[in-house]
Amino acid sequence: MGHIEMHGVTKRFSSGQEALKEVDVSFEAGSMCFLTGHSGAGKSTFLKLLLRLDTPTRGQILVNGKNVTNLKKSRLPFYRRNIGAVFQDHHLLAGRSVFDNVAVPLRVIGMRERDVGRRVRAALSRVSLLEKERLLPAHLSTGEQQRVGIARAVVNRPKILLADEPTGNLDPELSRDIMALFEQFNQVGTTVIVASHDRELIEGMGKRIIELSGGRVVRDRLLESEVLLDESADLMGSDVA
């Protein structure tokens, strides 16, 4: 579960901007991968298409062999329930406690309140925030807020975990902690894809790195064996942002 394939995926916005061009990649179920590239390279677009918040202009996205590009609108929510998502600006509900924030995905699927409590606490303990469940997000540090966002993303035990710049606002040490968390979730079988332009951080993780540039995959480094798709990519690969 959690196998992803993209075939010739192109995304052109109505403005004419092509955010992704003929992207062909696949992710084994239970693998972990970083997505990098300059600002505007198409990382967020890539993740949005996977979450089906948007549809590709051309191409196919297969998840567990199922084409999700032509998924009916009514089926979309059920698809999304299998995916956890983390964002740089964590999208926490300001008026709700940490507990209630993490509980949102479980209440959406109509879980019994007793089980909700159990699951939320399990998720909070994974991100070491068990003792802060009653606080409002505003009363947490940035790193803690990000961890609440991660707890919310994993609380329903998704097959796929997507993160868009989850360490964007964090100092290097906190960033490493967060990445370690993702690694933990990956170790129990979740397919994890993290977009980040923090080169130093992701190089040190020893995972697959896919580099986008101008909407194209220009480098796909599978651990040791580096596959250079485009010679010129090395120059463009430096972090513009």
Place this chain on the structure above:
Amino acid sequence: MSRKDDPFAQEGRSGLVGWGRDHGRVVREAMHHISARLATSLIVWLLVGIALALPAGLYLLQLNLADVGSDWDGRPGLSVYFKVDTPEAELRALAQQLRAEPQVQEVEETSSTQALAAFHAHTGLSDALELLEENPLPASLRAMLVSGATVPDLERLAAIAGKASGVQEVVVEKTWLERVSDITTVVSRLSGVLAVLFGVGALLVTATSVRLAIEARLEELKVQTLVGATERQLRRPFLYFGAIYGAGGALVALMLLSMTLLVVETPLSRLAGSYGATLEFTGFDPAFLLVMLCTGAGLGVAGALVAARQRLHDLEVL
């Protein structure tokens, strides 16, 4: 790690039980939301209430006017005046014919002699008439219709009387009946038109307030979409808002109506009494209350659907 705690053991589920639980939670949330904004909610209830009270009040009025029309003590009838010197036999013949009609309750005959006697008795002006050689007063008869007789009945009978021999003039006393029936028609049409206009008004009021409620919770709706809430789930709390706003508005309308009834009851029954009718205000019964509440709730839900359609259908999540 036990099987139960295995992160991938469970699919996202959404059975009937989950559905019921979701509804329960949503009702609690809707109640909470409304009680937290009681001032706004009261204004919405009042607006919806006024919008519903007007057509409902007119409906009740029309219902009772129709009653008055059929209860009317000075029931409609017609008076037939004969030519002077018409033989009494003809008077009797027409009276006989009219009595045979089912809509006619009674026929009163007045021969010219009787008319003269009545004139004497009433006026004491006997001298004036004695100057005349002949009795100048015509024979006449008056037919009273049964209650429930309609204007067309009356017109049909008048036509019969008009064709009878020796008849000079037929006077139809339909004014009151006709007037009441005209008024009833006007009020009924008016309440129909107002029901549509004010119904749309009530719908827009709830739609607007539901829209505001949606705006206030947009962030939450986006997060819910992100984690896989269906559109039905997203709009569910707002449909409850709509229903509560609408039904609350109907309650306000009912209160307004009963207060109005209290205020107008005394003068209205005095008015009715002066025409010999006993006024019993009908229509304000449990069925009416139920219909009002359901209409209110229905309009509220419709308003909420409009708002949800506008705002939630293509929610930009990120």
